[in-house]
Amino acid sequence: MSAKYRDIADDLRRRIDQGEWLPGTTLPDYAHLVQEYGVGRGVIGSALEILKADGLVSVVKRRGITVRERGNRxxxxxxxxxxxxxxxxxxxxxxxxxxxxxxxxxxxxxxxxxxxxxxxxxxxxxxxxxxxxxxxxxxxxxxxxxxxxxxxxxxxxxxxxxxxxxxxxxxxxxxxxxxxxxxxxxxxxxxxxxxxxxxxxxxxxxxxxxxxxxxxxxxxxxxxxxxxxxxxxxxxxxxxxxxxxxxxxxxxxxxxxxxxx
Structure with a gap:
């Protein structure tokens, strides 16, 4: 898996910060992300775990990968x-x-x-x-x-x-x-x-x-x-x-x- 999942996490974070996905909206599903980044499902899962730990997204069964509402620090x-x-x-x-x-x-x-x-x-x-x-x-x-x-x-x-x-x-x-x-x-x-x-x-x-x-x-x-x-x-x-x-x-x-x- 090397560090590929970290690169994907950084890219997804950049896209969220630039407004590609707004708070309350959902990211593409696992299958789409697997195809887009050309990696396995496990790599995508590890990348999303980083974003979850950072408070950027929540992953809920049947609701998908949702960008979290964030207040100002x-x-x-x-x-x-x-x-x-x-x-x-x-x-x-x-x-x-x-x-x-x-x-x-x-x-x-x-x-x-x-x-x-x-x-x-x-x-x-x-x-x-x-x-x-x-x-x-x-x-x-x-x-x-x-x-x-x-x-x-x-x-x-x-x-x-x-x-x-x-x-x-x-x-x-x-x-x-x-x-x-x-x-x-x-x-x-x-x-x-x-x-x-x-x-x-x-x-x-x-x-x-x-x-x-x-x-x-x-x-x-x-x-x-x-x-x-x-x-x-x-x-x-x-x-x-x-x-x-x-x-x-x-x-x-x-x-x-x-x-x-």
């Missing part, structure tokens, strides 16, 4: 400032206060066994019945950008029952938790790259073979000094890059300060 400028919008409530550093976001589909909430990762962050035993609020969101007008799961500690649900309702009121579940005695909540974020679960990939329309960026935000109660809620955002790797502005300490100032030596 979003640059997350990671800061530390939490702001507040009168209508939306708290706005975390990854979002701009003036940027409207939308929810795709219907948000879901349910109580179910908590998986190991959020359980570790929430300081509960894995498998504990825990309320989770799930939504798929994006900037308004863009394809689904991220899957967001918020796990709320059973004590938080007991103290603020409204966090389990569909409509949590102005300011959302965070306001309800703080009003119930857990404010001011403080947050710590954790970031890592991992592979998605099949369920996560399905929700944000991405290939299973593509990594995701996981941003986990842990909210700590001022009353108990323990985690009261954990929000985990799962973002396909082809939709995001993280930018952090570096600042100089006094010892690194220019012109150099002799007193700092």
């Amino acid at each position: 979003r640059r997350l400028k990671r800061g530390t400032l939490v702001t507040r919008d009168p209508g939306r409530g708290y706005v975390m550093p990854a979002a701009r206060p003036d940027e409207p976001w939308q929810v795709h589909g219907r948000p879901n909430r349910e109580t179910r066994p908590i998986p190991a990762r959020p359980a570790e962050l929430l300081c509960v035993e894995a498998g504990t019945e825990t309320l989770v609020r799930r939504r798929v969101t994006s900037p308004t007008g863009e394809p689904p950008f991220q899957l967001v799961d918020t796990w709320i500690h059973p004590q938080g649900v007991a103290d603020a029952p409204r966090v389990a309702e569909r409509d949590t009121g102005q300011g959302g579940y965070l306001d309800r938790l703080e009003e119930a005695g857990h404010g001011p909540i403080t947050w710590t974020e954790y970031m890592r790259v991992r592979m998605p679960t099949s369920e996560e990939a399905r929700h944000v329309d991405m290939p299973d073979a593509m990594p995701v960026l996981e941003l986990a935000r842990v909210g700590t109660s001022a009353r108990t000094n323990t985690p009261i809620e954990v929000t985990i955002c799962v973002i396909p790797a082809d939709r995001v890059e993280v930018a952090t502005e570096l600042r100089r300490a006094r010892s690194a100032q220019w012109p150099r300060d002799p007193a700092a030596s």
Whole structure:
């Protein structure tokens, strides 16, 4: 097979990027591609696997080889400032206060066994019945950008029952938790790259073979000094890059300060 499949993948990528096949349309079928490139079906399959992993196409039985809808790669400028919008409530550093976001589909909430990762962050035993609020969101007008799961500690649900309702009121579940005695909540974020679960990939329309960026935000109660809620955002790797502005300490100032030596 040598590297022929990579050459074919590069050529198909070029043709997609140049608009020969638009998002939502289908490429020629396997038989046509085999004939066009003069190779075997296995070579075409390997080329398409590369494009699937890159998020360019999806291959679905009976639907064919479809060019995926792609949103713009979003640059997350990671800061530390939490702001507040009168209508939306708290706005975390990854979002701009003036940027409207939308929810795709219907948000879901349910109580179910908590998986190991959020359980570790929430300081509960894995498998504990825990309320989770799930939504798929994006900037308004863009394809689904991220899957967001918020796990709320059973004590938080007991103290603020409204966090389990569909409509949590102005300011959302965070306001309800703080009003119930857990404010001011403080947050710590954790970031890592991992592979998605099949369920996560399905929700944000991405290939299973593509990594995701996981941003986990842990909210700590001022009353108990323990985690009261954990929000985990799962973002396909082809939709995001993280930018952090570096600042100089006094010892690194220019012109150099002799007193700092």
